Amino acid sequence: MNEKHALRDRASWKGFMVASFAILLVISIVFSIRFGSVKIPFLEIWSTFSGNLESEFQNIIWNIRIPRTIVAILAGANLAVAGVLLQGIMKNPLADPSIIGVSSGAGLAGMIILILYPHLPHLLTPVAFIGATIVAFIVYALAWEKGIAPPTRIILAGVAVSAFLGSGISALMVFYSDRVQGTIDFMVGGLSARSWPEVEVILPYSILGILLAIIGIRRMNLLMLGDRTARSLGARVEWIRFTMTAVATLLAASAVSVVGLLGFVGLIVPHTARLIVGNDYRVLLPASIFLGAAILPASDTIARIMFAPIELPVGVIMGGIRSAILSIFIEEENGMTILRTASISHFFSDKQVLKQMDLELREGQIYSIIGPNGSGKSTLLHILSRQLKPSQGNVYWKEADLYRLSPKKAAQELALLAQVNDSMDLTVEQLIAYGRTPHKSMFKRIDEQDQILIEEAISLTKLDLLRKRNLSQLSGGERQRAWIALNLAQQPKLLFLDEPTTYLDISHQLEVLEVVAQLKRNQKVTIVMVLHDLNHAAAYSDEVIVVKKGGCIYGQGAPEKIMNQKMFKEVFGVEADIYKDGHDETLRIVMKPLKN
Template identity: 35%
Template sequence: MKSSIKKSSPWLFIGGLLLLFVLSILHLYQGQADYTIRTLMTEVWYEGNVQNIVLGLRLPRVIIGILSGGALAVAGVLLQTLTKNPLASPSTLGINSGAYLLTVIAMVFFPQYIGDYPFVISFLGAGVSAVLLIALVGRVMEPVRVALTGMIVALLFSSITGAVQLLFENETNGLFLWGSGTLIQLDWSGVKFSIFFILIGLIIALVLGKSLDLLSLGDDLATSLGQSVNRVKAFAWFTAILLSAVTVSVVGPIGFIGLMAPHLVRLMGIQGHKLLILHSFLWGANLLVAADVLAMWIQPGQEIPVGAMTALIGAPWLMYLAYKTGKRQTRGESRLGSSLLPISYRWILFGLFGLTIMIILVSVSYGAGSFFTFQDWLDKSFNSPFVMQFRIPRILTAFLVGMLLATSGLFIQAVLRNPLADPSVLGITSGGGAGALIFLVLFPAVSIQFLPIAAMIGSSISITIILILSWKTQWQPILLALMGVAVSAFGSAIIQILIVKANIGVAPALAWLAGSTYAKGWEELKLAGIVALITIPLSLLFIKKFDVISFGDEVAEGLGVNIIMTRLLAIMLGVCMGAVSVSIVGTVGFIGLLAPHAARRMVGFEHGKVIPVSLFLGGILLTSADLIGRIVLAPKEIPSGLVVALIGTPYLLYLLRKI
């Protein structure tokens, strides 16, 4: 078996080189200047426009694609071996996001250093991400848990990055495309800068090859064979971070190459880390160059982020790997939030009602054109055209959408008995966002009233895919969440491509991706009100069934509950509420996670009490996020979705440690 692999290995490598050559020629052929391959091959040798374009712009882009794809693939090999996790890569472990975050922060606050030390800054950010990941997961690196923790860390860093970009739009101008991953090169400086570090990283990885072979057998066995396990791990972590950081510093955070390439090489039968590293470098280069070729073919003359293309390809691959890994997981029942407040349910409702009134009054009073005294508010608020036309409908819309998102999350958590279920975690919001944007871009002449239907279709497709793939594990919480993150990445990639295609401005694009209650008026309030009036009373019909289902499927069926029909109807209702919310405010996340958990901590598991409390908490959360976003850095606004995400991602990490 080993001899046959060794014999086939050179041919696989040669085949990969030939494919890379073909892809490179295709890549050089593509571009805004329309040249035939024959013209390129004949005129590139002579001074003129063709030579300047090919040698000055297109060839550096191909070379940086080869170097970056190879570097990410080798980093993926090292991370998968270190964590013993087939789902590990620089993107799934949050390393790329950390490097990008620190780069954006440096560009805003320390611009004098970003030009001279971009690699050092990226390296520090990647290192912080790696240290945070190790601290969160501990020594027991369970594959699915490690990957999900890494992707939640990536979500947290992405939220902070988005907030910084919106608050300092001028300083970060031009980062949207680079932040999505792009191979654009204006000269050879990026290649000259990165090639040294990438070659050093590749050499270190190859030198570590035999040690990594021993490490893959287990720490105890490797130690008994005389290997210094900690030293090997330290060098391997350093090399993976080095390769990831240098890639981010020249092409931005490109995901999934480090996940796909090593698995593709293993499927070819390649064994042993030296061969695995060499072949992964080659096939990582092939994948990234091919993704860029595909991006330019889809939209000639307009730049589509190559990172979005790799996500379109890589997210289904992540779902497949998560499915294979998750089949070995057992379903873990988790009932979080059992500590009750020592206050009666009636007083809790009364307190939440009072808090709601207070938040709404404060929200009406503060912002642009604030009223600083109660008398000012009485005299001017309802007589002010600005308040009546803009602020009041915006605040009430935020409250109603928060209620819808909270109920959506509660429904999905209840019927799947999964504490991590939430419209954003399970891909409902990103699927709805993709569906809404597809409708807006492809059917601009159709009435905007059909937008919620388009969002609902996108959300339904997302949740259906996730539920089918995780059916055999009975919707095991961590696996289901990881599937949702993969679907969210796929939906976000579609959104990024459509934003570029539709030529939406950077600030509106970031606001849409984050979720914002900005400029919501009476029409949005009317839609949210109609949906709330229909769906919230319907939710009360599920109270007893949810209570019974919480004891398990067998008990529920024994008591006469039709489990399949109840799950189907509840999920459909949850998807409807989540999709309508997306069509109104964009991809706001985590309300459906935070509100139900907080409600259970206040009143226990009886859904007759949990549902009303969740409704209040969801509305209060989004209204408060809208208020904070308006006043913290006024006159600039932070999208309410970002404010919620900054709260929600740490809480999601907390839940992971509890499950």
């Protein structure tokens, strides 16, 4: 099977899932129209739409059920698209519209109308929309510094502003407690009494916002490559971030102003769609639209029939679903440890090189092992990757003894890129095909499924044009990418890289590290690498593992927490000036000798 066939196969799966979400939307619409305090037979619904006869349910269908369903569809789609944009902009899979203050801004503005001016209900939607929009721009202004607004600053500004506005909402509820009853539907989020006027309010914003999101698909995909790569391709990263935030604000504010403070949709829907169809916004955006548009009317239907004829606000149902799904995510997060060590020590002859090391590696993270020469970094990597067995202690793979795995099973789970690889008289494609060895019996040849995985490894490492070239004809960076592709063809859960940038020039070092970052983002592979360049470790790692002389762990954690002046002095014997890059908030380190 050639590469086009493999790509077509993956695209077919994603297309199937998007189509499934669309079918789910159709089912949700039908059930939303049929069920409620009054159950309408399918024949009556068909008769109403076909116009064949007068139905006693026509008024309910046309003036209550249909507009309410349309509002639910548009609000669900708007919140889902706002969430999927913000998760890409903030580089945070759990970001949602509330993170930029939209919910709090709309909430406070809406509460002012409902409590102070209850005789002007027609102002609720426009005022809530204006409040949400103003707050979003305030958040962006607070985050702006030296010509940029990094995601971390936007999130912090959003949290601060949301907390302040939340206090304002609480103050209104305290001072006007006798009027709070009329605000419950808005505060919880509901679709009760939503009809054609609300459709007219939200529809133009939905059309405009979703069209702008579709136009921005290519720009969002550029952001997913990372700020550095996006800038190198000519993208104006800050402008993309600003305009897409404005689109998300437009969509979220219009939804909140009509249905109230609904959570869940903007958080869980895009997060779920991303897990199913991946990060490509060409597929992720329509998947999120259909799924968000299906979830809200379905939840509203449940809210109407659960205690019929009493109708619950849809926000109550959404809150229950959100709690259940977040509990699942928390359980998954708690169970993400895939490799841990228990007091491992190691000796070479009489020399102890590792002492009582306890580590924990979690799924989908990049770890860099750093430390001075002779501290035992490579020895630790070889023990973790099952190339060495520790003299004392043990290593556990998903709570099973790592060394009790068969060599074949271990090779299916773990892959190692050695520091030095022998030159072989093979083409790139032939080398990568060897990565399927752990999954084949002695006499079994490469089959169609193997070829799909080989093509995927070639595509991920950007070796398409080099596949027929001999390894000896490649540059250092290209050759290193070919060996990484070999490891990827193994389909490991955990990839170990022993000094992958050694002997490479600067451009090829960054080339390899960008591939590593993309593997983590797109393939969810856990990566452990030994690095000497501390700036690279800070820029590309989720956590660093610092090993000091004598083979002891100095610390493990996020670079900004571990890599401080005290660590550099005690571990490396140098002084360091540490600051954050003004473009992407990564640490930058300038080292100098200790002062006498």
